[in-house]
Amino acid sequence: DQQVKQNSPSLSVQEGRISILNCDYTNSMFDYFLWYKKYPAEGPTFLISISSIKDKNEDGRFTVFLNKSAKHLSLHIVPSQPGDSAVYFCAARRSSGGSNYKLTFGKGTLLTVNP
Amino acid sequence: DAGVTQSPTHLIKTRGQQVTLRCSPKSGHDTVSWYQQALGQGPQFIFQYYEEEERQRGNFPDRFSGHQFPNYSSELNVNALLLGDSALYLCASSSAATYNEQFFGPGTRLTVL
Numbered sequence: 001d002q003q004v005k006q007n008s009p010s011l012s013v014q015e016g017r018i019s020i021l022n023c024d025y026t027n028s029m030f031d032y033f034l035w036y037k038k039y040p041a042e043g044p045t046f047l048i049s050i051s052s053i054k055d056k057n058e059d060g061r062f063t064v065f066l067n068k069s070a071k072h073l074s075l076h077i078v079p080s081q082p083g084d085s086a087v088y089f090c091a092a093r094r095s096s097g098g099s100n101y102k103l104t105f106g107k108g109t110l111l112t113v114n115p
Numbered sequence: 116d117a118g119v120t121q122s123p124t125h126l127i128k129t130r131g132q133q134v135t136l137r138c139s140p141k142s143g144h145d146t147v148s149w150y151q152q153a154l155g156q157g158p159q160f161i162f163q164y165y166e167e168e169e170r171q172r173g174n175f176p177d178r179f180s181g182h183q184f185p186n187y188s189s190e191l192n193v194n195a196l197l198l199g200d201s202a203l204y205l206c207a208s209s210s211a212a213t214y215n216e217q218f219f220g221p222g223t224r225l226t227v228l
Contacts, residue, residue: 004157036219043119043205043219044158089157101171102148103207103217105157 003027004092006106014114019077021109023090026071030092034103035064035075038087047088048075080113087111117142119208119220127226128196136191136223140208146170147189148217149181150205158205164189165211193225201227 005024013019023033031052036044050057050064050073057064063076077084087110091103120139128134140147146165150158160173164183183189187208193200203224207217 006157034216041221043207043221046216046218049216091157101146101163102160102173103150103158104160105150107155107157 001026002106003030004090004104004106006088006090006109008109009107010110010112012112012114013080015082016079019075019080019084019111019113021075021077021088021090021111023073023075023106024071025073025092027092027094027104028071029094030104031095032093033064033066033073034091034093035062036089036091036105037084038089038108044089077111080111082113082115085111085113119206119218121204121206121220121223123223124221125224125226127228129228130196130198132196132227133192133194134196134225136193136204136206136225137188138191138206138208138220139188140206141218144208144210144218145187146209146211147183147187148207148209149189149191150207150219151175152203152205152222154202161191196227198227201225 034049035047038044048062066073087108089108090106122137148163149161152158162172163170167183178194180192203222205222206220209217
């Protein structure tokens with residue numbers, strides 16, 4: 001049972017344009033969400049996060065939007081740069097109930113930004 | 116400041132063997148989590164160690180065990196290796212104070228033949 005889903009295995013965008021990566025979750029107990037970026041031969045690197053009490057969090061070119069009623073979040077990258085080309089993982093966590101330490105990841109989306 | 120380090124980088128074992136993977140957390144971190152990432156999948160939580168004890172465990176069999184040392188470093192042991200254990204094993208560290216953010220190491224690529 002996959003509780004965090006990234007339905008697009010890959011996404012290709014032109015440099016300078018917006019990249020939008022999507023993530024859906026099924027567990028309503030999740031209350032904290034994170035995006036990680038992963039380059040080949042490296043571990044995932046934390047990018048940005050959002051708590052369920054917010055619907056938007058912004059950090060430079062990266063913005064994460066959370067729609068709790070739809071159990072959906074998205075990561076916007078504006079403007080996209082070739083160095084953003086990587087696999088992006090959506091992850092979720094719940095803060096209580098004995099499961100508040102582990103991260104549950106989606107399968108990832110490969111973003112390719114073309115010059 | 117060194118980040119999370121893992122050793123070895125790559126490892127090849129045969130079915131039935133045992134393997135030990137090692138992780139040193141980021142400076143100032145006291146909590147270590149282990150994840151398994153199979154090809155084409157996202158990382159899956161194996162377990163987390165804090166204060167030298169297993170604090171939480173994912174859906175992995177008892178063949179997977181771990182240990183945390185007083186200096187917060189950690190080991191992951193896998194017994195009776197199966198072909199399906201072939202994966203990238205990731206270690207992540209965090210501090211009890213800021214556990215929302217987990218910092219990952221580069222991983223150990225385990226191949227079971």
